[in-house]
Amino acid sequence: MYEDKIIAALKVHVPGEIKLEIPPDPKLGDFAFACFSLAKEVKKSPVQIASELAQKIKKPVSVEKIVATGPYVNFFLSSSEVGAQVIADVLAQKKKFGSSNVGNGKKVAIEFSSPNIGKPMHFGHLRGTIIGNALSLIYEFTGHNVIRLNYLGDWGTQFGALMYAYTNWGSEKLLKKEPVKHLYELYVKFNDQKKKNPALQDFAREWFSKLENNDKHALKLWKEFKESTLKEFLRLYKLIGVTFDSFNGEAHAAKSTDAAIELVQKKKLAEIDQGALIVRLPNYEMPLMLRKSDESTTYASRDMATIIDRVEKIKFETLIYVVGHEQALHFQQLFALAHLLGYHQNFIHVANGLYLSPDGGKMSTREGKAIFMEDVINELIELAQKIINEKNPDLRNKKKIAQQVGIGALFFGDLMNDCSKDVVFDIQRILSFEGDTGPYLMYTHARAASIIDNAKSQKLKPTKKVKTELLAHPSEIRLIKLISAFSSAINGALLQYKPHILAQYLIEFGRAFNEFYHACPCLSEENKELKLARLALIEASRQVLENGLRLLGISAPREM
């Protein structure tokens, strides 16, 4: 908002589009305008242009001074005016501070997590789950109407494989006792045996064909597999605080694949090749396969059917898929087909990076190399519990807070880096609670909350009307400016589908707060006006941390 006013003031003297920069060092100013591009037109040196501009420009509101430094015109905001503004805003808007209505109620459907029934959720699922959850929260906060979709992998040849494995090697007892574990072992065994005997894949296809033809035995097995696995998934989602509006997965889609395929054929887009039904797409060497030579459907046809279903039932304007980048080609082709069929909504594939195993390469479930999500979560919670016992043994609600801290570490560790990049699984790093981590930010928040709570005993509470001009320490000024930048961090994350932009902002914010915390004691301050001003700044900072963490799916307990 300050930026716009500066640009307006510059426009009076500068032709063309104006872009402001943020100087590398806050000492140089809050915003800068570089004069290089003007040099050619005006035939003066950038340094000269800058110093002339600095004198000519009329100071916009909240700008304290304008200074030319070399070829740059630097603008300094008045921290007391900005401070008065943002502190009043935060204390008034509270949990809504930073929210906006840029979405204008537009319907955005986000598909994420989407685990496979019959296999445990492994660590790889975590990325999509955490990123999708954060994006959902960010979209909601910016005024979108968000629908969260969990497209369960509950159909496909893999079920044929499971059925073959279960009927040949399975045990009813084990399925009752530890369904997911048993199915996982069977799946690994199947893939292991398949290496020696490739014909097993044909048996799997046969079983899947049975399932598609409503064979009673196959259906019964499928139901058992699905219900028992889903129950475990729901328990996990509840633990990490992730919710969905729909669990309609591939099996649901399978009901309408025929209609979808018919539509494609009506538009004369499909052809038979080597017994399979395919669509040749312009610009793609490989076709998209809708039906295999044994007549069973493919994931592509189910995805297409799902799009049609969602267009009709959800009426979304934007459909976002948070799915690993290994499926990038599939989604490009799927979207291309959707366009050919006349669907012109926004389709976006947020291609998240993969977790790679420490020896490089994918962590494959098929080969049994997967690391289970629940094991890691439990390890994290135990560690948090241990640390709480050491550092804060009298804490109330230890168990709940240990959970929040463990999950905060997990979520933040994933969200702080660019989600499109691969990550090498490193348990030591995930288990770290110091430095650029979730617990660091949670701890920072708890410190702020603790001051506010302690202030009550002095009968003080944060108010909007404080003398912000007293907040003159560099760390106070920095904090004020960071609070005012909160919404642009949220916007950046929104526009680029990258939650790490918000996470990185929060790290910077946490550092700034801790510096302030050490440099500027609040409750022991003798000047009462300054004490009140700091108290308001602390509460505003606390609120920013709480809101920012919440948008990433992380709780902010007042004590830890």
Place this chain on the structure above:
RNA sequence: GCUCCUGUGGCGCAACUUGGAUAGCGCAACAGCAUCCUAAGCUGAAGGCUGAGGGUUCGAAUCCCUCCAGGAGCGCCA
């Protein structure tokens, strides 16, 4: 073979979309900070030819080309 992604201090990353001032942060290692709001913290010093080479530009980690290295994908898995 073809396509896409990645390469930044010992390690893990940010900045690349939109080129701009001294390339930021954490971990590890080093030196400090407890009469005072939670030391899961803070301060200081140290650590860089941004994979290599060329090009565009007043200016390149950022844009373009070539090469090298790693990863992913490329019709009957999803």
